[in-house]
Amino acid sequence: MKTRGRDLKYRGQAGFGYIEALVSSVILTVGLLGLLALLSFALVQNTVARDDLIAKQKAREALESIFTARNTQEITFNEIGNVSAGGIFLEGFQPLNKPDNLGLVGTGDHGEAETLVTPEGQVYTLDRFEREIVITPVGTDLRRVEVTVRYATTQGWERVFRVTSFVSRYR
16 A cells, blocks of 8 residues: 555656657747847947947048148148149048058048958958048138048948048148
8 A cells, every 4th residue: 555655646746748848948949049149149249349440440540640741731721622622632432542652541642442450360451431521611721621431331231430620720
């Protein structure tokens, strides 16, 4: 009789059944797919963040090169303008190419596309980026300079960054 009682006591604790194993494997699969999607999203956002930083820096770099050329008197104040207004800067979006011999970008005498070298030694070509420099006179001794850098992400989105400043005839 003791064995019968023992059999009844442990009968409900036989282990996992097929249904429980199937449900747990489905839950595990959904969780792993969620982690995979999260990892993929993080990698995409890392690339976008890097390209955003490049775009911001290239916009600032163009603006700084104009200030430097004016301060070192490499160009005159009257040359700070778009070609249609008698200046040296091209209209419209231009590819991000290496600067001319004065260190200016967007003037027409540039070389091949700019490249960056990552700390790991990878060469990154900036051929997806474009820059536009719009210079508007504000009186006789002041110019408004707007530098816009845009690029297309690998997902097909267009990202745009704009920097605006004023350049005066006086240093």
